[in-house]
Amino acid sequence: MFTVLSRQPCQQTGFKVLSKTSTIITLVFLLLSIVVVIAVTLVQINQKEVLSPGLKYGIVLDAGSSRTTVYVYEWPAEKENDTGIVSQTFKCSVKGPGISSYGNNPQEIVKPIDDCMNKVKEKIPSHLHKNTPTYLGATAGMRLLRLQNETAANEVLGSIQNYFRSQPFEFRGAQIITGQQEGVYGWITANYLMGNFLEKTLWRTWVHPHGAETTGALDLGGASTQLSFVPEECMQTPIARYRCSCMAMTTVCILTASSVMEEMKQRKGS
């Protein structure tokens, strides 16, 4: 009885020591796993911050001969120098005619543009306004006005430039683009939208498709038409007479309506 009694506490202490050690080990394991979980979570959060700092925006004013349209584009910020996919998020039609109609009253273009820009401001988070590049590209209407009266054309562009200086956006200029540039942009847009430059793989990454064919583009504008395509042969073909401009790397060939008309006149004459 005594032995049992005197042994019992002894066994109990042994058991206690044992259970104490296992409790400590369990606690240490528990602590370690908590630390690991926290560490993994922290790393993931950090990585997320690095990988997705949000969206970036760009504004393009397409100043055509009959109307001006404001487009807002967005793309993932981390894709800046890579193959980010750009999408159009907002579009606003500026009231009234194209900017070339304001040759005699260049100040009056400001109000209708401002109405659209106020809507744009609501679509882009305000802290990003100063980093949002903004471009205005004017096409055939302004090319014609410049031919008729260069001062008037410059005053229209000057009025727009002045307006954008008072705006929070990063204005990159208002310019009259050439028919060739317009053709190239149209060609790039058409082929981009058709997925000829990039395609999504099974692993949800974007790659350049091998041997992808490009498509020709026909842009029927208010005052000009652009036909752009990749010719079989660049420069050496008679098509060069159409003032086809081939770009060294991409060999894109542009045919503008005016160059076709010129060629037809020449043929009639000969």
Ligand SMILES: *[C@@H]1O[C@H](CO)[C@@H](O)[C@H](O)[C@H]1NC(C)=O
């Ligand atoms: C993108 O490229 C430009 C010019 O090469 C560079 O200044 C800029 O820091 C780059 N941006 C990123 C996010 O890598």
Ligand SMILES: *[C@@H]1O[C@H](CO)[C@@H](O)[C@H](O)[C@H]1NC(C)=O
């Ligand atoms: C050209 O435009 C300016 C500014 O609108 C005007 O003052 C000038 O009279 C115009 N010139 C001609 C030849 O129409």
